[in-house]
Amino acid sequence: MTTFRIATFNAQNLIGPDQEYQRFERYSPEDYAAKRDWMADQVNRMDSDILAFQEIIDPEALREVIAEADARAPHRRPYAEADLAVAPNLADSGPGERRPGLAILSRFGFAGQPVSIQRLDPPLEIPFNHLGGGDAGQYVLNRLTRPILKVRVPVGGHVLTVFNLHLRSRMGEFVRPRGARFSPEVDLSHYDAPGRALGLLRASLRRMAEAWVLRKLVVDELEAGNPVAVLGDLNATPQSATQQIIAGERPFTDYTWLRRHDAKSADDHYSEAEAAAITEAVERVRLHSAERLFIRKSLRDTAYTNAFGGVFESFDAILLSRHFHPDWPGRIGEMTHFGVYNDHITDGTHPEAPGNIRASDHGQIMAHVRLV
Numbered sequence: 001m002t003t004f005r006i007a008t009f010n011a012q013n014l015i016g017p018d019q020e021y022q023r024f025e026r027y028s029p030e031d032y033a034a035k036r037d038w039m040a041d042q043v044n045r046m047d048s049d050i051l052a053f054q055e056i057i058d059p060e061a062l063r064e065v066i067a068e069a070d071a072r073a074p075h076r077r078p079y080a081e082a083d084l085a086v087a088p089n090l091a092d093s094g095p096g097e098r099r100p101g102l103a104i105l106s107r108f109g110f111a112g113q114p115v116s117i118q119r120l121d122p123p124l125e126i127p128f129n130h131l132g133g134g135d136a137g138q139y140v141l142n143r144l145t146r147p148i149l150k151v152r153v154p155v156g157g158h159v160l161t162v163f164n165l166h167l168r169s170r171m172g173e174f175v176r177p178r179g180a181r182f183s184p185e186v187d188l189s190h191y192d193a194p195g196r197a198l199g200l201l202r203a204s205l206r207r208m209a210e211a212w213v214l215r216k217l218v219v220d221e222l223e224a225g226n227p228v229a230v231l232g233d234l235n236a237t238p239q240s241a242t243q244q245i246i247a248g249e250r251p252f253t254d255y256t257w258l259r260r261h262d263a264k265s266a267d268d269h270y271s272e273a274e275a276a277a278i279t280e281a282v283e284r285v286r287l288h289s290a291e292r293l294f295i296r297k298s299l300r301d302t303a304y305t306n307a308f309g310g311v312f313e314s315f316d317a318i319l320l321s322r323h324f325h326p327d328w329p330g331r332i333g334e335m336t337h338f339g340v341y342n343d344h345i346t347d348g349t350h351p352e353a354p355g356n357i358r359a360s361d362h363g364q365i366m367a368h369v370r371l372v
Contacts, residue, residue, distance in 0.1 A: 002156030172199025
């Protein structure tokens with residue numbers, strides 16, 4: 001019987017020392033060494049077979065973390081034998097304007113070449129209509145904020161499609177006027193509430209559009225019959241529209257009470273056979289939150305992976321296709337345990353928060369999976 005562990009780890013701006021990754025922000029050699037050592041210890045705590053990393057600015061720094069992890073745990077299976085796939089960010093620029101990418105570490109190697117998706121060709125066009133019909137404009141997305149990294153991992157006689165992503169954050173997205181040094185909305189000494197709300201709207205539109213891009217990629221894999229796992233920092237809670245877009249809608253318990261889409265009379269409902277077919281069509285392309293499966297197994301009510309301003313939330317996710325759901329007769333495996341590594345997370349009031357650059361502002365999560 002094959003068991004494996006799959007995990008996600010937001011590294012929070014991983015880059016080598018004395019490099020300005022954001023304006024005025026860099027790691028001293030001491031800060032970098034402490035961050036490398038802390039990450040290595042976290043990697044060893046999880047001992048995951050498939051590990052997705054976000055916020056990788058410098059892949060060489062990640063390789064140093066992996067080597068340090070091996071040096072600190074010589075008796076476990078070394079990661080030096082694992083394969084590493086890296087997806088740089090197309091928006092990455094010079095000092096002070098670095099943009100992080102992604103990476104996936106796999107002890108099982110990869111089946112085929114990893115694929116990075118960031119530039120959209122053709123662009124994603126989302127049309128809007130006025131209520132009642134008529135053109136109301138459109139939203140066009142040409143490029144994702146960060147790449148989506150897709151790999152295929154052979155494990156236990158199966159090939160698992162793994163997606164790693166880091167969606168647009170919930171921080172406001174503001175437009176800088178031509179010739180200006182900064183956007184007016186970032187000047188908090190002249191607080192612009194409507195302008196900042198518009199920035200939040202822009203960020204939300206972009207994040208949910210990026211979620212749809214992933215959703216289409218996921219559905220393509222599921223339609224081909226491939227088991228799927230989605231890992232990463234979604235910058236959205238399990239209850240959000242963003243996660244619903246990625247995971248798919250939940251089916252109704254019974255569709256026979258719904259009036260048909262082409263009803264000829266008030267009592268023209270879907271038949272039992274049609275209802276069963278609709279349920280299957282919805283279920284076969286759904287993803288299931290490992291966190292929610294854990295809550296169901298443990299009877300706990302919550303888990304969290306990040307905090308800001310005293311608010312604890314769960315933005316990091318492992319989403320699994322029904323191939324790993326305990327209720328599906330055709331499952332190939334089942335999650336047996338879910339781990340949350342959030343003991344370093346503060347609520348913003350601790351003296352070292354939110355500037356604890358030696359660790360990460362996200363917790364790590366891991367699912368243990370047993371194949372049947």
